[in-house]
Amino acid sequence: MSLLSLVQxxxxxxxxxxxVGKSTLTAAMGRALAAQGKRVMISEIVxxxxxxxxxxxxxxxxxxxxxxxxxxxxxxxxxxTPTMGHLRFLQDSLPIRMLADAAMxxxxxxxxxxxxxxxxxxxxxxxxxxxxxxxxxxxxxxxEVCIVDSPATGHALALAQIPEFLTRVIPGGPIFRAxxxxxxxLTDPSICGTVIVTLPETLPVTEALELEKxxxxxxxxxxxxxxNRVPRDPFSADERLAxxxxxxxxxxxxxxxxxxxxxxxxxxxxxxLKEKHPDHAVVLSEVDGTGAEASKNLVALL
Ligand SMILES: Nc1ncnc2c1ncn2[C@@H]1O[C@H](COP(=O)(O)OP(=O)(O)O)[C@@H](O)[C@H]1O
Ligand SMILES: [Mg+2]
Numbered sequence: 036m037s038l039l040s041l042v043q044x045x046x047x048x049x050x051x052x053x054x055v056g057k058s059t060l061t062a063a064m065g066r067a068l069a070a071q072g073k074r075v076m077i078s079e080i081v082x083x084x085x086x087x088x089x090x091x092x093x094x095x096x097x098x099x100x101x102x103x104x105x106x107x108x109x110x111x112x113x114x115x116t117p118t119m120g121h122l123r124f125l126q127d128s129l130p131i132r133m134l135a136d137a138a139m140x141x142x143x144x145x146x147x148x149x150x151x152x153x154x155x156x157x158x159x160x161x162x163x164x165x166x167x168x169x170x171x172x173x174x175x176x177x178x179e180v181c182i183v184d185s186p187a188t189g190h191a192l193a194l195a196q197i198p199e200f201l202t203r204v205i206p207g208g209p210i211f212r213a214x215x216x217x218x219x220x221l222t223d224p225s226i227c228g229t230v231i232v233t234l235p236e237t238l239p240v241t242e243a244l245e246l247e248k249x250x251x252x253x254x255x256x257x258x259x260x261x262x263n264r265v266p267r268d269p270f271s272a273d274e275r276l277a278x279x280x281x282x283x284x285x286x287x288x289x290x291x292x293x294x295x296x297x298x299x300x301x302x303x304x305x306x307x308l309k310e311k312h313p314d315h316a317v318v319l320s321e322v323d324g325t326g327a328e329a330s331k332n333l334v335a336l337l
Pocket of ligand 1: 052053054055056057058059060089093263264265319320321322323325326329333
């Protein structure tokens with residue numbers, strides 16, 4: 036099944052280890068869904084508004100800001116920061132908006148919010164909901180699809196664990212209610228799905244399967260496991276046989292030997308995945324170029 040048909044949800048969270056292609060895939064999915072005519076926001080979770088943006092590199096063009104900006108037809112880009120979430124939370128919960136701005140200017144409060152464990156994730160989650168709720172002037176949601184590029188494997192899990200943490204620390208009250216609402220959305224399979232991205236090697240695929248178990252334990256739906264950068268096989272069947280024959284004699288210096296090994300490892304990794312997940316495993320091959328060029332080339336494979 037194609038990745039786009041598997042991810043049909045309002046909120047798509049892209050997760051997986053660093054360097055596997057999350058940002059590239061986020062940009063590619065954003066382009067592809069926007070081309071179908073949906074209003075799409077792609078976003079990247081970053082600790083600070085001035086943290087270098089990988090999504091910007093994968094998309095090309097200007098650096099995104101915390102406020103979504105229109106990048107192309109139907110496609111918006113935004114940075115999700117804890118601070119913006121904290122500010123929006125205070126603006127929504129304090130009776131006077133000015134109080135929220137004043138509170139956020141307090142160094143002490145900012146320090147507390149960024150240092151207290153769980154509060155960064157809370158901020159990010161609040162901002163995510165805030166943007167999901169935003170309405171289009173002509174009615175309906177402003178962003179029909181929100182894709183979130185999450186920075187590290189643990190992040191999607193951290194979001195799902197927020198309420199457990201809060202029940203221990205501050206049960207009840209507006210913060211707790213906001214978190215509970217966030218988790219209701221994250222764990223609703225008709226609204227939110229995660230996409231695990233991994234590479235075509237046995238260990239990364241095994242780790243991706245472990246991550247899926249972790250996400251499922253916290254009731255997050257895994258829409259797809261994407262094996263990205265699968266090597267294109269440049270060998271014909273005859274060439275492969277000939278090469279295997281040469282390699283059998285132990286000559287690993289032959290041109291193409293490394294590539295053949297890589298292809299064989301990829302085949303083993305894909306076999307491992309297919310054994311367990313025939314219905315939502317998606318294979319994306321290596322494309323040409325880097326940055327924006329790679330993400331554009333990837334669109335054609337979705
Ligand atoms: N399918 C692909 N084919 C070729 N290169 C890719 C592919 N997917 C990603 N890349 C490249 O891999 C590198 C890491 O991708 P990136 O999206 O930044 O990973 P992540 O966000 O997971 O850290 C980038 O140079 C990107 O261009
Ligand atoms: Mg990235």
